[in-house]
Amino acid sequence: MxxxxxxxxxxxxxxxxxxxxxxxDSTDTAxxxxxxxxxxxxxxxxxxxxxxxxxxxxxxxxxxxxxxxxxxxxxxxxxxxxxxxxxxxxAETKRVTLALENERRALLAAEAIAVVAEEQVTEEQVQAAYDAKYAAETLGNEYDASHILVETEEEAQAIVEELNGGADFAELAAEKSTGPSGPNGGSLGWFGAGMMVAPFQAAVEEMEVGTISAPVQTQFGWHVIRLNDTRTEEAPALEAVRAELLSELQGQLVENRIEEVVGAAEVTRMAPGDIDTSLLNQLDLLED
Structure with a gap:
């Protein structure tokens, strides 16, 4: 309803x-x-x-x-x-009465949260959040790699042998790779942790710059990978992430306030084991 x-x-x-x-109709709007x-x-x-x-x-x-x-x-x-x-x-049925009670509760809670969300976050707090999130030790590595993708392990192993024999990686990629990066010499550009499928990512992270991998299987086929370079991920400028940090800090203020208020309240609640939870599906109870 x-x-x-x-x-x-x-x-x-x-x-x-x-x-x-x-x-x-005209009305008094003085x-x-x-x-x-x-x-x-x-x-x-x-x-x-x-x-x-x-x-x-x-x-x-x-x-x-x-x-x-x-x-x-x-x-x-x-x-x-x-x-x-x-x-x-x-008629003000039970359904209407309960809906009004829930709506009033939700609106009052939203007002309380709005007060907390509007609390001023200091510049010191923003800087501290930035330092914690983007400290050098928390930044991961980024990888610049190229690959040649083929259908079988045998094809991949043959390519490894050609490369070890002095063949040009970019030329082989353009000639034999079935992946979209083939025409570009197999270049994948820079990527960070978690951006590639797990077997590929794991292989890259174990490689030394300038080396060629053994064949690596993923759901796309068999890869021969060359690691071109690595670097430490660069932290964004503070101003570029200020809005994000403010949102996170204000969200934390709200969470802290909710925990504080609920923690101080005298709460009793019925656990799922204490009642037949299938009652939640019996919406006809609202018609009593």
Whole structure:
């Protein structure tokens, strides 16, 4: 039912926005605010604040519409909902009561989290987070490698022998490799840990610069690898990751606050072993 109401609300807004804008009755807007009454339905007030909350929750495709276009659609939606809510059919069932309780709980929790998320993160905290995340000892190695990909181990072993005999790696790659890097001499460019499939990555990390590997099998076939160079991964500039670090620090503040509040609360909870968890599937219980 709640999903249906939400869908109807969005649909009603969309339909109303498609209608021509009607002239509005004049109202006292000398000192407009969230409590300013903009309409009444059988004596029930609809305020500017109610309209603002609908406006804030509109689907993305309506967010950029000008206010004079949105006004009637939002007003009509609220008038319709208010009138419907006053009918005898609009009983406050257990489903509605529980949904309202959950919504109120979620909104209040979001307000509490917003307060924590807005706490100022100091420059010292940002720098410390940057240093911890991008300290030299935490940075991995990057590898510049080339490979020749063929279908069988025998083909790969024959290529190893040709290379050991002095054949040019790039020429053999262009001639024999079935991989997309073949025309480019087999070059894969620079890559870091975890960027290649595991057998290939493991082989590269064991190699010395300038050496040729024994045939390495992956799901793509058999590879002959040459390690061209290695380097330590470079840390990004602080400004390039500042937003990311701020988000992580603020997220940590929120997590700490949640742990603090829940830890201080007197909580009792029923464990899955204490109840038949299949009850979660019995949505008909909401109809009692």
């Amino acid at each position: 709640s999903k249906l109401i939400t869908k109807l609300s969005i649909t009603a807004t969309a339909l109303m926005l498609a209608l021509p804008v009607q002239a509005q 000192t407009p605010g969230a409590d300013t009454v903009v309409a009444t339905v059988n004596g029930t007030e609809i305020t500017l604040g109610h309209m603002l909350m609908v406006r804030a929750g509109l689907p993305e495709q309506y967010q950029q519409l000008p206010a004079d276009v949105l006004w009637n659609g939002i007003m009509d939606q609220l008038v319709q909902q208010t009138a419907l809510s006053q009918t005898d059919d609009a």
